[in-house]
Amino acid sequence: MAEKIRVLLVDDSPLVRDLLTKSLSAPEHELEIVGAAINGQDALDKLQSLAVDVVVTDMEMPVMNGLDFIKAAMARESVPIVVLSSWAQNDKSITLQALEAGAVDFIPKPSAMSPQGFQDTLARLVVKIRAAYRISGGEARPTRQKSSLGAAQGNSIPKMELPAKPTLPFPNQVPSQAESAFSSQQGRPVTAPSIAPNIAPSNVSSSLSNSLPTSSLNYEERIPQLILGVGEFGVAHEYGKIVKTFALGSCVAVCLFTPTQDIVGMAHVALANSETSREKAKTLPGYFADTAIPALINEMRAKGYRKPMSQLTAKLAGGAQTGADAGNYFKIGEKNIAAIKQLLQALGISIASEDTGQTFSRTVFIQVGSKAVHVSSPEKKPWIL
Numbered sequence: 001m002a003e004k005i006r007v008l009l010v011d012d013s014p015l016v017r018d019l020l021t022k023s024l025s026a027p028e029h030e031l032e033i034v035g036a037a038i039n040g041q042d043a044l045d046k047l048q049s050l051a052v053d054v055v056v057t058d059m060e061m062p063v064m065n066g067l068d069f070i071k072a073a074m075a076r077e078s079v080p081i082v083v084l085s086s087w088a089q090n091d092k093s094i095t096l097q098a099l100e101a102g103a104v105d106f107i108p109k110p111s112a113m114s115p116q117g118f119q120d121t122l123a124r125l126v127v128k129i130r131a132a133y134r135i136s137g138g139e140a141r142p143t144r145q146k147s148s149l150g151a152a153q154g155n156s157i158p159k160m161e162l163p164a165k166p167t168l169p170f171p172n173q174v175p176s177q178a179e180s181a182f183s184s185q186q187g188r189p190v191t192a193p194s195i196a197p198n199i200a201p202s203n204v205s206s207s208l209s210n211s212l213p214t215s216s217l218n219y220e221e222r223i224p225q226l227i228l229g230v231g232e233f234g235v236a237h238e239y240g241k242i243v244k245t246f247a248l249g250s251c252v253a254v255c256l257f258t259p260t261q262d263i264v265g266m267a268h269v270a271l272a273n274s275e276t277s278r279e280k281a282k283t284l285p286g287y288f289a290d291t292a293i294p295a296l297i298n299e300m301r302a303k304g305y306r307k308p309m310s311q312l313t314a315k316l317a318g319g320a321q322t323g324a325d326a327g328n329y330f331k332i333g334e335k336n337i338a339a340i341k342q343l344l345q346a347l348g349i350s351i352a353s354e355d356t357g358q359t360f361s362r363t364v365f366i367q368v369g370s371k372a373v374h375v376s377s378p379e380k381k382p383w384i385l
Helices: 014-024 040-047 066-076 092-100 115-133 149-153 177-187 208-209 277-281 289-302 323-328 332-346
Strands: 007-008 032-039 052-057 081-085 105-108 225-228 235-237 242-248 252-257 264-269 313-318 352-355 361-365 374-377 379-382
Touching: 007 014, 007 040, 007 115, 014 032, 014 115, 032 040, 032 361, 040 052, 040 066, 040 235, 052 066, 052 115, 052 242, 066 081, 081 115, 092 105, 092 225, 092 242, 105 115, 115 277, 225 235, 225 264, 235 361, 242 252, 242 264, 252 289, 252 332, 252 361, 264 289, 264 361, 277 313, 289 332, 313 361, 332 352
Parallel strands: 007 032, 007 052, 052 081, 081 105, 225 242, 313 352
Antiparallel strands: 235 264, 242 361, 252 264, 252 313, 361 374, 374 379
16 A cells, blocks of 8 residues: 555644544545644644645634745745635635745635535545645655654644535535534635734734735735646636646646637646546546646637637647656656647647756746747746747
8 A cells, every 4th residue: 555645734723624634534545634733833833743745724824824834834845735725716816825935736615505515625635635745756755753643733633523424515504513614714704804813912923023914915806817726727718817827847738829819728737647547537637638638628619719629729838857756767747748749639739839848847827818838937037938
């Protein structure tokens, strides 16, 4: 049996921590919840004593919010962080801030009346945790001595009896206490949400002196950007709107353009073939090359593209060799590039340009009305394909 991925949960709600711990600890997920923190400062403390592969964090917490935690954690060590928050929508500025600070992916918490519900969110979260571990070179990261869950977190997770397989209610049903914990933020007024409500100065951690003020987190500001996480795809048709994805390692950004660039689309492809996990392909079709490209084209059709597929133009970026593939043994980036090119050729879609391979990560964005692919990397000045 493969070694379990060690996860640290960060959320100020005891109910959410308990629900996630019990759900993610199911044997089929092959995850180990090694700790649960009640805020960002608590999480930083736990990272010093726990062997952690991936962190899953909320954004709105007292003492230290999620954004300040991500920045502080990135300054100390490179641990992959996935944001799980009611505020983490792909067109909100808070998502952009979190990804720019160093988070590798994001996923919104479900509302109580969400048609997708908790089970769908859980399935997507498991996929994103595993992807974050793989693309961040988890096997190569030095380990620390493990601590048991109970000893590490004390009373941060209360002993509660929750359903083994929680389901969210249909309309006209009353959500349970645990479900309401996930959706409580959805019902808050959109005016001036507070990160640290009414905490006496004597109780606030001294680390806040170096953190950003609460006003820097604008949860409700909508931005003309569609931000994609790992295994996601998106299409834009509003003039000037941006589609963007961050920190491509062995993953590849497949960018498609209509002849007039009035509709553009991108997929963040993580692996070449969906045969390795049909269930994952159903949850995140953008994760695999053979399901991402058809899904992306179908979405472009839904947005109004009526011409033949052969008139679409593709540009590619990513497919680097990363620390997750030591010695390039699995050749993940190379396989992704090859599979994407093979499928595009079969569909009659020409590749206008590409920036692939090498050993550095890439952040990529495209914009409606332009055929340019903007690429940036911490190691290089921005460039255009």
